[in-house]
Amino acid sequence: xxxxxxxxxxxxxxxxxxxxxxxxxxxxxxxxxxxxxxxxxxxxxxxxxxxxxxxxxxxxxxxxxxxxxxxxxxxxxxxxxxxxxxxxxxxxxxxxxxxxxxxxxxxxxxxxxxxxxxxxxxxxxxxxxxxxxxxxxxxxxxxx
Amino acid sequence: xxxxxxxxxxxxxxxxxxxxxxxxxxxxxxxxxxxxxxxxxxxxxxxxxxxxxxxxxxxxxxxxxxxxxxxxxxxxxxxxxxxxxxxxxxxxxxxxxxxxxxxxxxxxxxxxxxxxxxxxxxxxxxxxxxxxxxxxxxxxxxxxxxxxxxxxxxxxxxxxxxxxxxxxxxxxxxxxxxxxxxxxxxxxxxxxxxxxxxxxxxx
Numbered sequence: 001x002x003x004x005x006x007x008x009x010x011x012x013x014x015x016x017x018x019x020x021x022x023x024x025x026x027x028x029x030x031x032x033x034x035x036x037x038x039x040x041x042x043x044x045x046x047x048x049x050x051x052x053x054x055x056x057x058x059x060x061x062x063x064x065x066x067x068x069x070x071x072x073x074x075x076x077x078x079x080x081x082x083x084x085x086x087x088x089x090x091x092x093x094x095x096x097x098x099x100x101x102x103x104x105x106x107x108x109x110x111x112x113x114x115x116x117x118x119x120x121x122x123x124x125x126x127x128x129x130x131x132x133x134x135x136x137x138x139x140x141x142x143x144x
Numbered sequence: 145x146x147x148x149x150x151x152x153x154x155x156x157x158x159x160x161x162x163x164x165x166x167x168x169x170x171x172x173x174x175x176x177x178x179x180x181x182x183x184x185x186x187x188x189x190x191x192x193x194x195x196x197x198x199x200x201x202x203x204x205x206x207x208x209x210x211x212x213x214x215x216x217x218x219x220x221x222x223x224x225x226x227x228x229x230x231x232x233x234x235x236x237x238x239x240x241x242x243x244x245x246x247x248x249x250x251x252x253x254x255x256x257x258x259x260x261x262x263x264x265x266x267x268x269x270x271x272x273x274x275x276x277x278x279x280x281x282x283x284x285x286x287x288x289x290x291x292x293x294x295x296x297x298x299x300x301x302x303x304x305x306x307x308x309x310x311x312x313x314x315x316x317x318x319x320x321x322x323x324x325x326x327x328x329x330x331x332x333x334x335x336x337x338x339x340x341x342x343x344x345x346x347x
Contacts, residue, residue: 040277
């Protein structure tokens with residue numbers, strides 16, 4: 001659809017934002033791989049070294065995304081906050097359900113800690129991606 | 145979706161915006177159904193309720209696969225050929241429903257699927273189905289990352305853009321393209337899911 005006739009002033013306002021969405025999606029991808037690794041060994045104990053490395057890499061990406069996000073100026077923070085809090089609620093419920101299933105399946109000790117931290121990354125990375133994608137196109141002054 | 149969640153004018157219209165009603169990004173009327181699904185899944189897992197686990201997994205999985213295939217391979221290509229005003233009008237009615245339906249059916253399917261696999265012994269490394277199960281984890285992992293990292297953010301961003309007094313047609317177009325392409329990828333991955341699940345069920 002290259003034949004858009006939007007007025008000049010309303011052309012795509014896509015500032016050169018840092019790759020926050022890619023970083024948070026990367027964190028999500030890494031914890032998904034870690035989750036697959038742990039699940040593929042269940043009910044046996046999975047090798048925790050690789051899963052821990054994946055978690056650390058995911059945490060690093062998430063922290064980098066948060067750091068870059070915090071430095072943004074002229075950004076639609078009101079829109080970001082609105083979307084983030086509701087998405088966080090939804091994915092906290094989803095993460096809680098997954099955590100419940102693991103606890104119910106007698107996952108304990110270091111495996112449970114790893115799963116819990118992966119779910120925290122999951123529950124934070126998805127809302128960051130959704131809220132950032134929404135807010136980057138929103139009006140910085142008045143939100144959406 | 146509620147009746148007030150409509151957008152009727154084109155996002156690329158010239159001149160002053162016409163009167164529009166705001167899109168309800170999350171259809172609140174659907175939330176009690178979501179809450180019931182969450183409670184049903186939690187009870188099924190908590191009490192090892194075999195029928196409940198199987199019901200949630202089969203119904204959730206069937207809906208997930210069916211909707212993904214239909215959207216990715218039927219609705220998506222049609223949507224891609226529509227004019228932007230028509231696409232916007234369709235999306236204004238369609239996307240809020242997807243916001244509430246898809247996470248619910250995915251949660252029903254995945255949370256109970258693991259329990260079903262455990263109770264059937266498919267998680268055991270000695271099970272002949274174990275390799276297929278691991279492949280299904282990988283397929284679901286790709287779908288989850290694609291859906292949560294690309295499709296859902298695009299979906300929400302489109303709805304927010306449409307709620308602006310004067311939506312930007314090019315932003316909507318670009319975000320909708322993401323939606324259409326990722327829906328296509330998910331449709332193809334769902335074909336793989338169908339093969340794996342029917343294979344598992346027939347062994």
